[in-house]
Amino acid sequence: MALSEEDFSNRREHARKSVLAEAIIEYGGNETRGKVHDISVGGAKIEAQLPADAKSPVNLKINQFGAIPADIAWQRGNQVGLKFRSDPEQVAEMLAAIAIYG
Numbered sequence: 001m002a003l004s005e006e007d008f009s010n011r012r013e014h015a016r017k018s019v020l021a022e023a024i025i026e027y028g029g030n031e032t033r034g035k036v037h038d039i040s041v042g043g044a045k046i047e048a049q050l051p052a053d054a055k056s057p058v059n060l061k062i063n064q065f066g067a068i069p070a071d072i073a074w075q076r077g078n079q080v081g082l083k084f085r086s087d088p089e090q091v092a093e094m095l096a097a098i099a100i101y102g
Contacts, residue, residue, distance in 0.1 A: 016040040021098070025050065025080075026059040026067065034080075036062060039095065041088040043073065046080050057085065063101075065094050 016038040023036050025048050034048025044060060056071035060082060068091060070082035084091055 016045075021062055023048075024061040026061065027054050036060070041084070041091045041095065043070065043081065043083045046082060047078050048080055049078055050075065050080055058082065060084075062094075062098055065097050068094065 018038050019036055021036040021039075023034050023046060024031050025034050025046065027050060032048050032050060034046045037045045037047060039045075046060070050072075052075070054072060054075070058070050058072060059067035060070055061067045069085040071085060073081040073083040075081070
């Protein structure tokens, strides 16, 4: 039985914040542009044209704030769920910088 997005949201460890931010996703020596739709210190939901066979790990780059290493948790069409590999405190610092400096 496949889990719905609602099932995933009920299992999240961290509260997600709705955003709409441009991003670059690096994967397997390639990169593509995408949009972050929601984000937390534990992961993000993005919209990007990743190949169906794209493998983890990936790097999510938002603005000039560096890259967040992540694994692909799920993928449905151009909607992709990422689980961050970094320490939540480091991700929280980056998210605070993005919120302040855009």
